[in-house]
Amino acid sequence: MHDSNATKEHLIERREEILRQLGDLEKPLHEELDRDTDGQAIQVEQTDVTISIVDGLNKELRQIEEMLLEHEMD
Numbered sequence: 001m002h003d004s005n006a007t008k009e010h011l012i013e014r015r016e017e018i019l020r021q022l023g024d025l026e027k028p029l030h031e032e033l034d035r036d037t038d039g040q041a042i043q044v045e046q047t048d049v050t051i052s053i054v055d056g057l058n059k060e061l062r063q064i065e066e067m068l069l070e071h072e073m074d
Helices: 002-029 037-073
Strands: none
Touching: 002 037
């Protein structure tokens, strides 16, 4: 039972960490594009990377939510 609680606490902590990261990553996605085309290309690349990170974090968040639901059912 103690291990289960520790795991649940770890999942909750990770969920909070992911939510903070998602909040931080949202800001750059809404920035205006640079007037310089080279700058725009860099911004687009960075946006693509950010979107990929957000997708990965959202996937992990869904898995954590599912595991926390399983803990609630126990």
